[in-house]
Amino acid sequence: MTDAADFGEDRYYRHTGRTPFVGSTLAAVGAWVVVSLLGFAYAYADLYIKLVDILSLLILVAFAAAMGFAVYGILRWGQVRNMAVVAIVSLSAGLLGWYASWVTWEHALIAREETPPPLWEMAQKPAAVYELAAHINGFGTFSLRKRVVKGTELWVAWGIEALVIIGAITVIPIRGLREQAFCENCKTWTRRQKGVLRLGHGDEDVLRQQAEAKNLDHFEQLGLVDAERAVHFRVDLFDCPRCDQTRLMTISRVTVSYNNKNQRQESVTKVVDRLRLTGEESAEVRDLPQTVAARAAQAAASAGSAPGDAGSSAAGGSEPESAEGLSRPASLGTTSPPQPPQRPNA
Numbered sequence: 001m002t003d004a005a006d007f008g009e010d011r012y013y014r015h016t017g018r019t020p021f022v023g024s025t026l027a028a029v030g031a032w033v034v035v036s037l038l039g040f041a042y043a044y045a046d047l048y049i050k051l052v053d054i055l056s057l058l059i060l061v062a063f064a065a066a067m068g069f070a071v072y073g074i075l076r077w078g079q080v081r082n083m084a085v086v087a088i089v090s091l092s093a094g095l096l097g098w099y100a101s102w103v104t105w106e107h108a109l110i111a112r113e114e115t116p117p118p119l120w121e122m123a124q125k126p127a128a129v130y131e132l133a134a135h136i137n138g139f140g141t142f143s144l145r146k147r148v149v150k151g152t153e154l155w156v157a158w159g160i161e162a163l164v165i166i167g168a169i170t171v172i173p174i175r176g177l178r179e180q181a182f183c184e185n186c187k188t189w190t191r192r193q194k195g196v197l198r199l200g201h202g203d204e205d206v207l208r209q210q211a212e213a214k215n216l217d218h219f220e221q222l223g224l225v226d227a228e229r230a231v232h233f234r235v236d237l238f239d240c241p242r243c244d245q246t247r248l249m250t251i252s253r254v255t256v257s258y259n260n261k262n263q264r265q266e267s268v269t270k271v272v273d274r275l276r277l278t279g280e281e282s283a284e285v286r287d288l289p290q291t292v293a294a295r296a297a298q299a300a301a302s303a304g305s306a307p308g309d310a311g312s313s314a315a316g317g318s319e320p321e322s323a324e325g326l327s328r329p330a331s332l333g334t335t336s337p338p339q340p341p342q343r344p345n346a
Contacts, residue, residue, distance in 0.1 A: 027078025035097030068172030094169035
């Protein structure tokens with residue numbers, strides 16, 4: 001069982017909120033540097049890569065996602081488990097990435113006509129950056145459907161761009177790190193294996209109660225299903241790669257659907273979120289398919305041997321060394337042999 005000192009008395013995992021000073025400081029600085037560089041690159045891509053509207057939007061989304069995942073990776077490397085610190089660093093990185101891209105874009109735009117002031121000097125004068133933006137807004141920088149976009153419409157477009165960049169850089173690290181689990185004993189992030197089991201859908205409150213009671217018989221009653229079942233439960237396991245102390249289980253309801261292009265889509269809702277397990281319990285969950293198969297094979301074998309045993313008894317003779325060649329006595333009729341227990345349908 002996971003050490004209570006690591007995760008508190010709650011049976012579910014929660015981040016401890018610990019923030020190593022050196023790791024957090026380096027992670028914050030690294031995040032700010034990386035988003036500034038990516039913002040610089042995005043500004044030139046936006047200015048010089050002239051594509052149709054939808055592709056321009058894809059460039060924006062690609063750069064914003066790259067910044068967000070970069071910040072997530074850096075904070076994970078810094079082992080930051082305090083979500084308040086994660087939010088502060090992510091939001092500040094989002095604002096910095098957007099501002100860096102804007103200053104760079106203005107600097108490159110000026111460079112087309114004349115020698116601009118040094119980029120660093122422009123960045124230190126946000127009021128001048130805004131005044132230049134207002135001036136540019138008066139005559140616009142691109143056209144839409146053969147019409148120059150300017151004024152309020154251009155402000156709205158710039159606002160959407162800012163929301164995409166800042167939002168992605170802020171939300172991606174927060175959501176990503178909130179889904180992780182950290183082993184305080186080994187000072188490392190756990191590994192997550194998705195889809196260890198797929199179970200038939202059932203009452204979610206009952207499932208939560210049975211999971212907390214570590215009653216795997218309930219899992220067998222739900223039945224093992226494949227990933228194409230329209231509604232089912234997916235079981236994920238977390239484990240520390242270095243020790244046996246941190247073992248966790250998440251169970252999610254998965255709803256499978258297909259769009260008009262016949263592309264598979266999944267809607268995932270958590271029912272059990274990172275329930276703590278012992279090493280033995282985690283192994284039992286992982287081995288459940290093999291356990292169910294072994295029991296089914298044993299039941300089938302028992303059912304197959306039952307008619308022969310009955311025949312020997314009815315004949316009144318001693319039990320033969322081999323059951324081969326035995327035939328059912330006529331006195332037993334045509335009674336069907338007992339069948340193995342059937343698992344309830346999901």
